[in-house]
Amino acid sequence: MEANGAAIDALNLIRSRLCNPNSIFRSLCGSPDSNYSKLKSILSTSITEACNNSVLLLGPRGSGKAAVLELVIGDLLLEYPDMITVVRLNGLLHSDETNAFKEIARQICIDRQLLFSKMASSDDNSQFMLATLQECGLKHKTLVFVLDEFDLFIQGKQRLLYALLDALQSISSQAVVIGVSCQLDVEKLLDKRVKSRFSHRFLLFLPPSKNDLLKLVEHALYLPIDSSIPQDYAVEYNAKLDAILEDRRFQEIIDSCWESYPTIRHLMKFLFHAVSSLNLDSGYLSFENFKAALPSMQRQPKTESLRDCSVLELYILVCMKRLEVKEQSSYNFSAVMKEYKSIYGSFHTPDYYGQNVCLRAFEHLLQCGLIGFTDDRGGHNQIIEFRPVKLLISLSELIYGLKSYNSCPVHAILYIQYQLSDGYFTSIFKHGSLLTIRRSP
């Protein structure tokens, strides 16, 4: 099927584009005052004019720091072949300085086709690194250190940072240290001597403007005309996409997705989810794809967990809420059982179960995360029945969860009693699916 095959190719193309951050951020690199150009100028000055430099890239997770850095390095490697050596360290993996020096030495060896010995000690590795720096300085080659998760290098004594930045201070070396971090105030955590050697250059990755955002979406979703995809299909697809992009509802969806978490990669995740539901028979995107993908970005996890609860678990939650309303500051499972018995005594509900069954339901609730223990330290001092617990959901969430419990049998009666701010007691009776409110002064 011609259209089907073309649709699959188009889907593959767009999906690989959305999964690859580099291609997305390429579209933002045009303007001269973008972070891309600034970073490129910093690096190229240090390459051409043989000076040392250090810079920090800061911004929330998913705003494109690593992607822009990769683009810059890729372009510079094309422009100045054989003049740059890149060493990549990651704070998760190499925060320990012995590990870090070993990794630096290993990457330098790979770059220069030298044999790397695993038995070399940390001192040997650091000496090797300094020697390489000197050598690079003499040959006018630049050594670029990329430190991902920079905030994880700051734990401890920061010996690695000190060694690197100290090496930059000597005249004979030619190196650039680029740190990438999500913690915006990471500079305050730097050690005094590390801070003095750092050049205090920051590049902030802020969320792009509205226009840039729309340009990004277009760039991500449009099909190129002159590729292997059949031309008339691509033109038709782009035309349909134009109609969707101009739709006000689509812009509202993009706005709501952006407002919840304003990073580009989050938006790309949403677009990926929408595009993956492309109807392969028709082969064109429609507004429904985007609308269907929106709930996965706006999940309500506690409501989902509440819907998964059984009736007994809901009873236990309601008992805990009643105890909270009675202003018992801390209560445990045995107090909840007492309340449960009193509910049974006063309202004669058909659901009355033994202590063991209720304990099991209690453990389920703990696993789901709807309730939690308040004592983390004294966890191993007491049995589960006597440890203080608290509700981790609010009253409105609980009521919403009770309302949306759609398989509630006719005789299920759940009672909540809470005190409104004006001093009236209001009881909410739930009888089947009806909700009647009765006020009593």
Added chain:
Amino acid sequence: MVKIYTFCTSSIMVKEESLKAAKRITPSAYSAPTIEKNSAVKSKKTVDLCFPLLSDLVYGNPISLDALLSTFPGRRTQILELIQLLGPLNSPTLPLFVYGVPSTGKTSIILQLFRHLNRPFVYSSFRTCYNPRNLFESVLNLLLLHHRVAANGYSSTKRCDKLSDFVDFLRDALTSLIKRLKDDVKNSVSPQSVLPIDGYMIYLIFDHLELVREWGKSSSMLQFLFNLHDNLNIPEVGFIFISNLAPDMFCSNMTYVEQIPVYFPSYTEDDLRQILLRNQENQKLYSSFLNVVLRPFCRITRRLDELSPIFESLYMQYCKPIGDPSNVILSEDMKRRLYSNLMPHITSARNETFRVLDYAAPGTETSTKFEMKGCKRKLESSKKSDELDFHMSISAKYLLISAFLASRNQATLDASLFDSSGGSDSRKRRRKTPDKVKAQQEISEDDLQTKGPGSFPLERLLAIFQCLASVAEGSSDEDGGSDDWLGIGGESAVVTSNILLQISSLSNVKFILKGGSCPLEGSVRYRCMVSEDLALKVARSLRFPLAKYIYRR
């Protein structure tokens, strides 16, 4: 009932059929595909293990989409959503996070889905890989197609402890494997492997992710896994995380780009009915059984792994009046008869301890675990729970009773219960307690209900123990003595090291817990975690009148 996941992360992977047999043994309620496999594998063929095949990476025996959808009732939307997210062949994908309540079919659906798609995957579960080294080595073994056999001493290919090593090895293994798969795709004219593999993308599946949270705060495994997709930067690798907990329970100090969530809600009653009706020979009988039991038990729990053992035993009860279940004609009268026969068992089953041996919720301990018997216990034998089902030495039993009394009673009552010469007070000296003291004692009784067992210092425990031991020695002398009695503590007031060893072994099994130090003295206090039922059982086995010593209002 224990679910056995014998996924071959670290066991021998033989051939495809025995591979399937070793893959999963699921409860009979929803095991339609595995039942076919299990019956197919009666004869294990010996296989030459020298040639690890690329086809080890796929499930084998692909099934059609309709078979997949019919195997899992009620999961149509989730299956279709997963297929859409995984995309067409060789299409890169963002990491997926599959979550839902336990026993909603997440693992089985994902694996059967990969069977349907016939794409290579590497499965590892945090239930079998209990520390980082296990995880790293099992993933690398699977990627490098290495079998741990007797020939190489069951060793892994590479020894991998650290995260940085793992990333390097993983990158190398993945790139070489992808290259091999791509070459195979190009040379698809002459297939090397027995079964064709679709595509060159490899999917890494990590199951039971919630167990990683218990590895401790110092382990950065979660952050590492969630950032692995970015770190590796290989577009031909897909990640799927499966967990019982929603992604927001995995908050940590370090942020990460979130995965795409796929939610598996728990089954509705209709779905449960459909699932439970499968593989039953007599559908009509079972469905009339379900009409009776499903609704009341669904109010307690909707988890399939808890309902199926209960229903199994209840169904046996239900069918008892009928001689031959295959020939029965279900009239209304018959149904009513069966129902009335079953009713008392339902009410007792509703209040029974759940017999599922499940993993404990994080951070909890329960002493009632020791009271749970094995899964073979029948409903009628609940009378037998009066006996202890584990063995303890006599001195340990006395220590346990003393600890229980020390936790249960207030220290002020010791004087009235035990007299100073070391024996128990035979005549109850009724001192007139003033009202204030009485009120305090009532408050302490309430406290016991809400705050749990009290704490006591070691000296008090030993004092009570000596009192009880002397009482027991006295009574055993009257009975003519038994040969088992070794004169524990009765001779002298010296605390022997045996007693202290017994105390430490009791605290090892968590009958006695340390904690709650007194702020004034600074000494360590202990707390007895045993419930009253167990203490009475222990006392009964010693023929010790424990009830006399428990203070009740």
